[in-house]
Amino acid sequence: MIQVAINGYGTIGKRVADAVRQQPDMEVLGVAKTRPNFEAETAIDKGFPLYAAIEERADQFAEAGLEIAGPVEDLIDAADIVVDATPSGIGAENKELYEEYDTPALYQGGEDAALVDTSFNARSNYEDATGADHVRVVSCNTTGLSRVIAPLREEYGVEKVRATLVRRGGDPGQTNRGPINDILPNPVTIPSHHGPDVETIFDDLDIDTLGMKVPATLMHMHSLNVTLEEEVDAAEVRELFADESRLFLIPERMDIDGSGKLKEYAMDAGRPRADIWENCIWEESISTVGSDLYLFQGIHQESDVVPENIDAIRAVLGEADAGESIETTNETLGIGL
Ligand code: NAD
Known part of the structure; x- marks a missing residue:
């Protein structure tokens, strides 16, 4: 099972977490958030271990009655791959963290293309991501x-x-x-x-x-x-x-x-x-x-990149070829209206 960390649990991150959970070959190891809000509460309700993205703010979660599994560093260290779904520009700041723990990372379209080894779209250039440490799922x-x-x-x-x-x-x-x-x-x-x-x-x-x-x-x-x-x-x-x-x-x-x-x-x-x-x-x-x-x-801006993130996880780790991954992702999510 591929152990996936999700850093940034907002519009994109929460959708990616749900999609990862539906994959037969992946597990959500945990999700990281900066502060307690309705999304943090939902993460706990769904049973996703919740990590504190910013150490100094970790107490806020306890004050809000939300149990924290640990600091984001523990999550990144233990994960096979991290999906960074933080707001534009924060992914670049997090790159050092992912390098420190030698954890390959996916970033989102708000980051610069120069940050990563390759930009990614499953249909167009899946193979380019294989073995890469830093990959950007385009906007x-x-x-x-x-x-x-x-x-x-x-x-x-x-x-x-x-x-x-x-x-x-x-x-x-x-x-x-x-x-x-x-x-x-x-x-x-x-x-x-x-x-x-x-x-x-x-x-x-x-x-x-x-x-x-x-x-x-x-x-x-x-x-x-x-x-x-x-x-x-x-x-x-x-x-x-x-x-x-x-x-x-x-x-x-x-x-x-x-x-x-x-x-x-x-x-x-x-x-x-x-x-x-x-x-x-x-x-x-x-x-x-x-x-x-x-x-x-x-x-649909909030969701078309979600299956792409799932495929990018497999592409980076070399777990499936493009056809196999796209088929699995489509089937599990129910893609095809
Ligand atoms: P969002 O604001 O909805 O969610 C970001 C989450 O990250 C929030 O929960 C925020 O609290 C958290 N966060 C902030 N700083 C953090 C940090 N240092 N560590 C961990 N978490 C932190 O943003 P979004 O819309 O999900 O966008 C995320 C990325 O996806 C951006 O690069 C954006 O450009 C890209 N994107 C967004 C859309 C869209 O329509 N919303 C579509 C495609 C791509």
């Missing part, structure tokens, strides 16, 4: 773009990608984010940083991205234009995507017109936390004009 947006670009590159070749990312202002729990009543070019500079991030997965890709932020919390929306190296029929692209396990093609008959109904569907389907691990591509939007492909896709 929700980069994951969503990579899953679409990988099959297109393999099947047709990609000349150029142009994507406009309409980004949610904050996650549902982020009460300090916005905008509340505005539409922001964000970042206002063009191209946005997202394109170079996708290039950490595909080194010879030509991609330009533009970003916006809107008053929404549920999902991101991508408007995508890919210039392929050959003229392709839209129906052929639909078939190609239908074979991809982490691409959900929203059929016209479902009458899902946006991220609100998508989340409603996920709730009706009994998904934990209404998570949608797959890219949600509107099937009708898949169109071609000559060699230009167009589509709209919704990306």
